[in-house]
Amino acid sequence: MTTYSYLCTNFLFIETRYRPIVKLTASINISSVFLQPTNSLLSRIYCDKVTFVLRIKYRWEAMDAENEAIEQSKKTGRPFQAEVLHNGDTIKQLLARSRYVLYKKPSGWTDSQKDRAELLFERFPDLRIAYGLSMGLSQLFENTTDKVFALANLAKWHEKVRQTGFKAFNTIARSIQNHYQTILNYFDNRSTNASVESFNAKIKAFRSQFRGVKNIEFFLYRLTQLYA
Template sequence: MDSYPITARSLERFCHIDGDQLERQYKEHLSDFKTWEPLAHAHEWLLFPQNIGPRLSIDETSMSNGDLYTIITNKEGKGREGSLFAIVYGTKSEDIIKVLEQIPEEILSQVKEVTLDMAETMRKIVRRCFPKAMRVIDRFHVQKLACDALQEIRISHRWEAIQQETDDKEEAKGTGKRYLPIVFENGDTPKQLLARSRYLLFESANKWTKSQKIRAKILFKQYPDIKKAYSLMHSLRMIFNKNTMKDAARVSLALWYNKVEEAGFNSFNTIAATIYEHYEEILNFFVNRSTNAAAESFNAKIKAFRASLRGVVDIKFFLYRLAKIYA
């Protein structure tokens, strides 16, 4: 069962108490927050060496006021007690490396695999602090790049449709004629078609509803480049879904590069170059099929806790509570 922080306010309704007063009492008297050993540096860094494991995830998240913290979690903790290995203020690699190097090298060398995103700072941290760990770039960050490129093409067409509609209205007004927009068989205008297609382009065709299938058919007929870009995105997704061997995935990615080159989309060429730069780390996914989902889930728990508190007033106390629950 997952662990979720409980706020004092959430107890008001059931226990008929003043939540704010209980929060203050817990902070000042009921907890050991005031004598907590890491209190002096908690807002800068927290380390829990006992929670190190062979498989870690590293990611960043916002705690309060947009301030980012780098968080390293142990996958074996499964988002519960023992999951939290380190929290360090900021995303600057040198600062995080300095904190992690407080742990003896023989302990850091126990780590065999770290999942991360494509940020160069994360790569540097893992390379320096976990020298024996295989770096695995999260597949969903790779797929998101392709999704963003596809949506960029859709949005470009939508702005063109908006401009065309505005021009047609002005022309009709100038000639004294009634403006009649183009309406497709499903009732969408071009502008509406492009706006309402956003979500279906994220999904595989076998997950489309009946109305989405009709909309997609019209969309792809009117905008063949969107159809081609959708095919490229879907092909990349299928490489991750179907390939089980690293060598087979390597061949599939090479063939995908050829398709991207033939398509001639600048945005997809940029993605192909980015993938090439991180080639081996992306292919490492096919060794154990590891993703950064554990880190994303942990970040979601932090955000939910922060939302239940209606923001973070005392960052040290907030981190204290996270440490008590997850470390």
């Protein structure tokens, strides 16, 4: 099943100028009525995206550096030997294998992942900053239960972004600043899109019984009779 968070994450990878021309399938058109994005969800997704893109950037740089070193070794006749870290990873492997480390909280890391994270953040301080900002925003939404404290914590997070000078987070910081009232509504009952995704799954299961939908109006009528 294609989840809403999956769609949001991949939609964010599309350049802004091309987003208006993205077309949805009939099934997504039907379910999209029930799947309106929340600013809190998009905020956290975008933070994860920044960390992901930064890791990929460093990985490509490591691959380019290694390829250049290999070419140079061929010219000099000396065998190429990649730097191996104390955990057995090369720099390229470290960046590739750190993918799931950056998606987890530190409390969820295994011993090998803790070791890998320490090496990663030592070599790439910007990733430490990006990871810290991303986890900080996630913890804010998970642990804060009061709108007043939420507003104060959002302001503190916004200030951290400003102090770090991390330009990649400016977009989400501005989004929070412009839509903070809507975002704060999340803390009224701490609602997420989990129930929406559950309902979306029911819609898709119902649609699959008919092998597609030709009459959308009648399909929506049937849905209201079953689930309203």
